[in-house]
Amino acid sequence: MFGYAGKVLRINLTEKQIKLEDLDMNLARKYLGGRGLATKIFMDEVDPNVEPLSPENKLIVASGPLTGTTVPTGGRYMVITKAPLTGTIGCSNSGGYFGAELKSAGYDMIIFEGKADSPVYISIEDDKVEIKDASHLWGKLVSEATDELMNKYGQKARVLCIGPAGERLSKIAAIMNDYDRAAGRSGVGAVMGSKNLKAVVVKGSKKAKYADEEETKKVVSDKIKKIRENGITGEGLPTYGTAVLVNIINEHGILPVKNFQKAYSEDADKISGETMTRDILVRRNPCYRCPIACGRWVKLKDGREVGGPEYETLWAFGADCGIYDIDAIAEANFWCNEYGLDTISAGTTIAAAMELYEKGYVKDEEIEEDGYSFKFGDVEAIIGWTKKMGAREGFGDKLAEGSYRLCESYGVPELSMSVKKQELPAYDPRGVQGHGLEYATSNRGGCHVRGYMISPEILGSPEKLDRFTLEGKAEWVKVFQDLTAVIDSLGVCLFTSFALGAQDYVELMNAVSGTDYNVDTLLEAGSRIYTLERLFNIKAGIDPKEDKLPDRLLEEPIPEGPSKGHVHRLSELLPKYYEIRGWGRDGIPTEETLQKLSV
Amino acid sequence: MIKVKLFATFRNGREKEIHFEYYEGITGREIIEKLGIKEEEVAIFIVNGRDKKWDEPIEDEATVSLFPPVGGG
Numbered sequence A: 001m002f003g004y005a006g007k008v009l010r011i012n013l014t015e016k017q018i019k020l021e022d023l024d025m026n027l028a029r030k031y032l033g034g035r036g037l038a039t040k041i042f043m044d045e046v047d048p049n050v051e052p053l054s055p056e057n058k059l060i061v062a063s064g065p066l067t068g069t070t071v072p073t074g075g076r077y078m079v080i081t082k083a084p085l086t087g088t089i090g091c092s093n094s095g096g097y098f099g100a101e102l103k104s105a106g107y108d109m110i111i112f113e114g115k116a117d118s119p120v121y122i123s124i125e126d127d128k129v130e131i132k133d134a135s136h137l138w139g140k141l142v143s144e145a146t147d148e149l150m151n152k153y154g155q156k157a158r159v160l161c162i163g164p165a166g167e168r169l170s171k172i173a174a175i176m177n178d179y180d181r182a183a184g185r186s187g188v189g190a191v192m193g194s195k196n197l198k199a200v201v202v203k204g205s206k207k208a209k210y211a212d213e214e215e216t217k218k219v220v221s222d223k224i225k226k227i228r229e230n231g232i233t234g235e236g237l238p239t240y241g242t243a244v245l246v247n248i249i250n251e252h253g254i255l256p257v258k259n260f261q262k263a264y265s266e267d268a269d270k271i272s273g274e275t276m277t278r279d280i281l282v283r284r285n286p287c288y289r290c291p292i293a294c295g296r297w298v299k300l301k302d303g304r305e306v307g308g309p310e311y312e313t314l315w316a317f318g319a320d321c322g323i324y325d326i327d328a329i330a331e332a333n334f335w336c337n338e339y340g341l342d343t344i345s346a347g348t349t350i351a352a353a354m355e356l357y358e359k360g361y362v363k364d365e366e367i368e369e370d371g372y373s374f375k376f377g378d379v380e381a382i383i384g385w386t387k388k389m390g391a392r393e394g395f396g397d398k399l400a401e402g403s404y405r406l407c408e409s410y411g412v413p414e415l416s417m418s419v420k421k422q423e424l425p426a427y428d429p430r431g432v433q434g435h436g437l438e439y440a441t442s443n444r445g446g447c448h449v450r451g452y453m454i455s456p457e458i459l460g461s462p463e464k465l466d467r468f469t470l471e472g473k474a475e476w477v478k479v480f481q482d483l484t485a486v487i488d489s490l491g492v493c494l495f496t497s498f499a500l501g502a503q504d505y506v507e508l509m510n511a512v513s514g515t516d517y518n519v520d521t522l523l524e525a526g527s528r529i530y531t532l533e534r535l536f537n538i539k540a541g542i543d544p545k546e547d548k549l550p551d552r553l554l555e556e557p558i559p560e561g562p563s564k565g566h567v568h569r570l571s572e573l574l575p576k577y578y579e580i581r582g583w584g585r586d587g588i589p590t591e592e593t594l595q596k597l598s599v
Numbered sequence B: 001m002i003k004v005k006l007f008a009t010f011r012n013g014r015e016k017e018i019h020f021e022y023y024e025g026i027t028g029r030e031i032i033e034k035l036g037i038k039e040e041e042v043a044i045f046i047v048n049g050r051d052k053k054w055d056e057p058i059e060d061e062a063t064v065s066l067f068p069p070v071g072g073g
Ligand code: SF4
Pocket: A073, A095, A096, A285, A286, A287, A288, A290, A291, A292, A293, A294, A295, A493, A494, A495, A496
């Protein structure tokens, strides 16, 4: 058994019971690890109709076979659960150091069941696993709780925890680790909160095991070389972080402005990676064994040095709210990390509230006592509302439910720029047709990292596609989704895929684990995982008719800028996509497909 | 007049926005030559937000945006 630790920790919080189980290696061969394997186990054990915030829902924290090895970026872990925001499979992914540490303590995954009767945290020091009282940590911000646990367990310990947003069951709460890394999306933090589980602290001393150590060394150094030599992973991301996208996306006229009312801004450069690097960057902030180091460490206006905003965050709190003040966005980002909120959903929910206000749905009386406005462009507002949202105070209580439920409560759900109730990220799909198909068919609702079509349609990697045409896009989306499922399941960072292709992952996996995958079988595993997630959603009652985009993006042409005049042509793309996935015209995987993929 | 916007490392030692006198038939290739940028250094070359070939003529009043290989998010 190589790469894998071979062990699963099952913790029943109701019974206060801890069990050690063997990892089912036959399943691991089929579903790889991480995202794939944890989803399979989750589906075998949990009724898809489970209420996400009930004790019957489970929460799996899973590493992949390459997590904690010498493979570059091998620090990832995934959280699998039924998501409170969407009701779909929840599947959030994070970097930092926690995942690698979990592996070196000897576990591939932890399965949490039930609900503790009072707040607890879990401490793991190799074989010693304990459920501990966390009443002194409950209510604490992420940095406070993390500091306290690090003081107790030492600076080598790694901490995963929720903030007040997760405790208060916000549907856009994240699970945080290593202070400022987030398994951000779909409200996974609320599931932890519903179980009264505040944190997991882990310390491990076991070394990764390799099928072929010499071969691994060779393959790893070859891949590091490829990553260093690639313009995106060797130069662009290290120098500017993901924020480098602000100008690129804006120049293409697909940077959503004011809740997707426009798609271009003259002011975008003020919140760009170039500006961040010049004005507030302190240093880079890499994850475990990462030669790319896209993470940022920045200086806030008051002098504090903290984790810096990603591209998505600069946009969500920036252009989407009509704001072009990088200091204010960095501060809002900081508070998201402290309260444990998903920055994309938090920023865009404020943007949606701003449009509700602009259109007269939200009235001044409703927010008077809170002391913040919902005017587009109000810098104080994004910081103030973020804190209120995290604490569920005043109108922040409504914001904490996410934009869909907020807009629905005013009778205008169409003003929520979301798919399957999850907020869309920072690319207007009207000017990137393949990427829009990806949004509509992502298994966890509106999301850009299930199959990042921006890569070929905008960045020209691995080759340049015309962003407005439909030809071949369904095929591309499928391959990207399948490859991404593989990458997430192996436990490496998606950003490696700018420099590496399917064959590279085959070589890494085989060297470490002693398996005999080839490109076809590895991608087939990706397709199997994607189809399995789809099955979960269908069983959970998510109608395939939900494979759609907000009406605005299908009906209203982009009003100005470089993508002026375009709408998204989803209805022309979707049938083709279903067909090549082997799903019926109703969007449901056929028996034949399930058999072929042996799901 | 053609407006050329430079991004990321292309700004090192250059203004971020440069204006060129328009003349009929002016191409992207001629513009980067004037800027001292090599074709292979450019990852994204767009005119008014649209892809263009290096030797295609650029129209008057156009905005040209140039990026080196950059990243994703
Ligand atoms: S590329 Fe960025 S997100 Fe990915 S592992 Fe490296 S630092 Fe972390």
